[in-house]
Amino acid sequence: MKQPFPFSAIVGQDEMKQAMILTAIDPSIGGVLVFGDRGTGKSTAVRALAALLPPITAIKGCPTNSETSADCPDWAAIDTDKTVEIPTPVVDLPLGATEDRVVGALDIEKALTQGEKAFEAGLLARANRGYLYIDEVNLLEDHIVDLLLDVAQTGENVVEREGLSIRHAARFVLVGSGNPEEGELRPQLLDRFGLSLDVSSPNDVETRVEVIKRRDAYERNTTTFLETWAVKDAEIRDEIIKARSILAKIKTDDAILADCAALCIALGSDGLRGELTLLRTARAWAAYQGRNKVIREDLQAVAPMALRHRLRRDPLDEAGSGARVARIVNQVFNTPRVASA
Incomplete structure (x- = not known):
């Protein structure tokens, strides 16, 4: 095989x-x-x-x-x-x-x-x-x-x-x-x-040519191709293993939890699964980046993939779901945080 x-x-x-x-x-x-x-x-x-x-x-x-x-x-x-x-x-x-x-x-x-x-x-x-x-x-x-x-x-x-x-x-x-x-x-x-x-399929010639080159090289000489990319695959594997080892130690401030809730409210997300998924995903991303605490940039990096399928439909908004999430993220994060009691 x-x-x-x-x-x-x-x-x-x-x-x-x-x-x-x-x-x-x-x-x-x-x-x-x-x-x-x-x-x-x-x-x-x-x-x-x-x-x-x-x-x-x-x-x-x-x-x-x-x-x-x-x-x-x-x-x-x-x-x-x-x-x-x-x-x-x-x-x-x-x-x-x-x-x-x-x-x-x-x-x-x-x-x-x-x-x-x-x-x-x-x-x-x-x-x-x-x-x-x-x-x-x-x-x-x-x-x-x-x-x-x-x-x-x-x-x-x-x-x-x-x-x-x-x-x-x-x-x-x-x-x-x-x-x-x-x-x-x-x-x-x-x-x-x-x-x-x-x-989606790439729409520029250079990217499509590179896809063709790599797939052709893989099919013509699989062993050599795998050896060529083995080092980079090993680097990703090591980063995943390291992130797993520190995941439980990642800190999350209340301000980040408030950001999660504010985003989901602004998006009209039903239930609390959106907040929980966003938090877990941001925590995993922080671990992958080697940080010991979740920051706003982590939420920004993962919010589109964690929330785009939880949007309520807006017939008046023709933007894609990912673009809508990114726009609302910018709106929420450009609003000063409300100090907690």
């Missing part, structure tokens, strides 16, 4: 790469939704990032990639403490996947006749501690969307059939991509994505 295209070799698409890196630093941000033209590197980016990340430690043979034997579900019948290092999982969820393939299938006959919980793990089990990638996510069937909403909320997959119940951890970074011309995403699922961004 051919190794993925190097993450650092992806031309342009800086916001998409930034979003992928931030969810690698802090998976609790909630995943990435990428809308845009076909052939703009959406699937390439997620596979490249997963290949760049350090391997994870998992119990040998565990179908849910559990880190310890205590975390392995009982139905897996794993009786070893031996661990192995495996690549960060990247699992594709195809549009035509059945419910059993997604959540797993329970062998009812064996369970009733032999009293055993015979369970075949599905895609959600395989994606645990990794990435679940859905291309054309806006075309996903409604009942699969409902399943994903439940799992995204709880971090656990529950399969119940004929009075029997199977549970296992299902914590993953959800990455969805799609073409907005083919239909909108259900609001309930849209809100579950932490970050959202729009990508």
